[in-house]
Amino acid sequence: MSASDLSTSGPVTRHVVAETLREEASVWLFVVKTLIAFFLTGWIAMRLDLPAPSTAMLTTIIVANRQAGMVLAKSFYRALGTLAGATAAVGIVAAFPQQRDLFLLALSLWIGICAGGATLYRNFKSYAFVLGGYTAAIVAIPVIENPPGVFDSATARISEVLLGLLVSGVVSDVIFPSRMRDVLRRTARDQFAHFVAFVRDSTGGAIPRESMEKAHLRFVCAAVSLEDLRSSVIFEDAEARARSHHLRLFNQRFMAASTSFQSLHHLINRLKRAHRDATASLLIRLYAPLGAALDAPIEAGAAARVLLPRLAAARETMRDNTGPLRDTLGDTQDLRDFDTGAALLLRFVDELHDYVDAAATLQAPRVIAASAERVRFDRGNDFLGAGIATVRTTLTMLVLGAFWIGSAWPMGSSAMLLATVFAGLFATTPNPTRVTWLVMLGYLSGMVAGFVCEFFVLTQLDGYGLLVVGVAPFLAVGLVMMMTQRFASYGLGWAMGFAYILALKNVQTYDPSHFINDAIAQVVGLGAAAVSFVVIPPAIGSAWLRRRQLARLRGQVALAAEAPLPGLRHRFESVNHDLVSQVVAQTEPGSADSRALIAWALAVHETGRALIELRHDMARRELPATLRPYLEDALGTLSRFYEKPDARGYLLARDAVATAIASVGEHDGVAHLLEHLHLVRMALLDGESILAAYMPDAPLGKEIAHAS
Incomplete structure (x- = not known):
């Protein structure tokens, strides 16, 4: 020795x-x-x-x-x-x-x-x-x-x-x-540090799908664990009770930011696989200021407060760089891909800033007055x-x-x-x-x-x-x-x-x-x-219940497409995370059921959030009467496909989204809707996703296809 x-x-x-x-x-x-x-x-x-x-x-x-x-x-x-x-x-x-x-x-x-x-x-x-x-x-x-x-x-x-x-x-x-409060604080601190570090380390390029799936499971477990701890610690600690609303808001913003983060990297991965390297490289360049902004000692107690002005400056830099980077592209498809990625990236930066702001509020020595935004964790x-x-x-x-x-x-x-x-x-x-x-x-x-x-x-x-x-x-x-x-x-x-x-x-x-x-x-x-x-075997842990839970998870797309908009983002994220955590707890890691769960969860998260953002943009301004039916048809067709996925439903959903994209292009003043529709279409055409099993020319022998 x-x-x-x-x-x-x-x-x-x-x-x-x-x-x-x-x-x-x-x-x-x-x-x-x-x-x-x-x-x-x-x-x-x-x-x-x-x-x-x-x-x-x-x-x-x-x-x-x-x-x-x-x-x-x-x-x-x-x-x-x-x-x-x-x-x-x-x-x-x-x-x-x-x-x-x-x-x-x-x-x-x-x-x-x-x-x-x-x-x-x-x-x-x-x-x-x-x-x-x-x-x-x-x-x-x-x-x-x-x-x-x-x-x-x-x-x-x-x-x-x-x-x-x-x-x-x-x-x-x-x-x-x-004290449970010590465990709660450590859990919240670890959630923040790990997510910020993961985002910082990912700004240099695409993330392999396997790594993204593992990260998604970590994000799900972190969000559900924090909510479970919060619901117990409020009995023990007066400060935890006073900060309970801030903890919920912190957790909800984490779920929203992590979903946008995953959507962004799926988009970059798809561009690389489609050999649209120029567009992918420009998005990574646009992404770069965020990595520099997050390059701070995040383990320190004042990390969140230190990061806020850096994130705000990075956001302004990214907005200023969007136009010049876009002007280097000439192909229409490249422009559309870049616009979709840039809009998604800026949405993620806004959500990350809100998440860091919530973390700074939690780290404040005194309890700050509760935000007007009321959230809850639905199961x-x-x-x-x-x-x-x-x-x-x-x-x-x-x-x-x-x-x-x-x-x-x-x-x-x-x-x-x-x-x-x-x-x-x-x-x-x-x-x-x-x-x-x-x-x-x-x-x-x-x-x-x-x-x-x-x-x-x-x-x-x-x-x-x-x-x-x-x-x-x-x-x-x-x-x-x-x-x-x-x-x-x-x-x-x-x-x-x-x-x-x-x-x-x-x-x-x-x-x-x-x-x-x-x-x-x-x-x-x-x-x-x-x-x-x-x-009479229990439903919990049974294959029957896992199929029902997967069906409920897919049904979240219908929720995103049809449910009333107030509070929908919070409800969508929390129910998704709770359903995934339930099935994860009841499946063998690495099994076919586990892989199917993760694959469907990624697809549902991305498509559902895109539909919610699309509906919010539709509600903010008056739409041409001739355009709305195409958008509503795309929403309805997508929700029906996710509820009962099959090859025919896939083709209907794909064509309905393509028709909606073409219809938006014929009207002035609604180009912002294209960003969400194009993101949904790219998810539908992703040959590495769970949806590949329903594509006409894709092999149907994937192990995860049985979960439908």
């Missing part, structure tokens, strides 16, 4: 050791904080003489997270779901106090609706629906023989859950808190997939309810409760069958540990202090596993199974037969949830 190897291996080794120790410290800090919250909640619940302290204690495990913001966000939505579920339980019991069949039907339908609602949302909004479902079951099922007790049951459940949430929130926020939800989750969960509850009534099984309520919890909890995961079985194995292990703890440890101890000493080692095993990627589901099952079966309360009872019967019922409930995912 050389001296240089020795000199470099030392720092690398120290870095690896430091990162390992830091990760281990983070895991054990999480374990200790969760144990503190668990036992402190139990002590308070017992001092207050709540009916089921174990419910409050279990709540601390369910909302446990390393980040304080995540705990607070999850607690907020858990509280909402608990209140909604308790209210629904009171209503159902009041409506059917003596009709057990109708009671179970109504309860099953409510739980199913909540499971379906959970699939329509991401993050902890989804969790609120899950809680709304199984809280109703937890409140209503125990009082099925005593309907007047439903109010007491609801009050107790709410009190226990809110106590667990309060203690978890305080512990996570006071004891060595790990691409699939209501049919939610309907499948509703049907599956409802049927599972009905089958278990019928078995309970028919068999008069004393522990049937426990089975229904566990089935309710896990049928809703894992309805939103891509592979719920596997996850449920892993959790069930962990749950079984946790119950075995609970048996050992209850009958061989707790029976030898007296007092709450010794109870903590006896229970903590068993629970810590599950919490540690929850923090490992490989055993996270198993660890969650262990911790929940151990805490649930232990059922700690003021006067602890030691009844082995009841313990074993309850454990069997819980296993039956878990098994029923797992079987339900096999009998």
